[in-house]
Amino acid sequence: MPARIPSWAWVSGLTAGAVAVVAVLAVQADQGPHPVATAAHPRASASAGAHHSAAPPKHTAPPAVPAASGTGRRVVYSLGQKRVWLVDASDKATRTFPVWPGTVSPDPGAYAISQRVAATTGSDGVRIEHITYFAGKSGVFIAFSNAVDGSSPPPAASGAKTGGIRTPKADGAALWAFASKGTRVVVVR
Template identity: 75%
Template sequence: MRAVPARRIPSWAWVSGLTAGAIVAVAVLAVQAEGGPQPTAAASPRPTASASADAKPSASPTDTAPVAVPDDSGTGRRIVYSLGAKRVWLVDASDATRRTFAVWPGTVSPDPGSYAVSSRNEGTTGSDGVEIEHIVYFTAKSGVSIAFSNALDGSSPPPPAQGTQTGGIRTRVADGDALWAFGTAGTTVVVVE
């Protein structure tokens, strides 16, 4: 019997086979990842407030479990700000909450109602003397501009001097980044009790 010489598999076949195997492996891992736990935007801690004159806002406020967007906040893509809860929701066009976080309100609160982002400013010095960024203006009341912003250094706002009117609604830095990206000019802002 005569020996049959072994055939060599061409290199292109090896490369094609390995590439196909890698694609299958990546597809299997992607399907497994889809079925596994998904990351969610964690709610930022809730700021605390005190009525005492010498109180200082907490730099590390505590928060409770994520809160559902208020029922009376409309529909569609919007920023929702609850005066009572001291909380903001970023809601997409399908009415799904993309992010919710607690805020430190200023001394002048907007009236409940529907507004639109009127202008934005990348950074300035706040009325409290703190360097702020990601300022998203949406209304004014009693001559005070009301806007969302965050301190550049991530700090909570200092207590305002007695009688000082501030319209800044402060956020943590990561929340300010998210609100800045979401709150483009014309974006609806709904203020609820």
């Protein structure tokens, strides 16, 4: 009668074989293509019937400066669009970009940059830079800023009052260069 192989030996052998197979698959996967995340602005999704082509996507014109934002050199902040425009003296938008507002929003109206701080730590613990204060509401200071590491802010903790309006990093630098102390900020719905 042939010798019987104990069950623990079978289980050990099968486990070792499975680990070897997983290791080989991991090496093969590591040598293949890798997905790449991009930091692009949100785009509308394609319709179900759309087909892909080799042509580059057509860029749509940026949203127009809100009509009710006045005239002259100014920063325009739309609460509803969650967007900022930097407008020159000839009423031309030199730059526009999306923002992530805090939990406390300024009331619509005209303000001015009252203080600028190069860098600090935000109320959420994130290192921020290019802080331009322009309003206050409910005991909370409201300012534009960007995260030093370029990240978007996490959702505010439940019940936290935050007045930071975060911008993408490059846009924060552009706003900092554009909006010196006293620059008009117009907030629209």
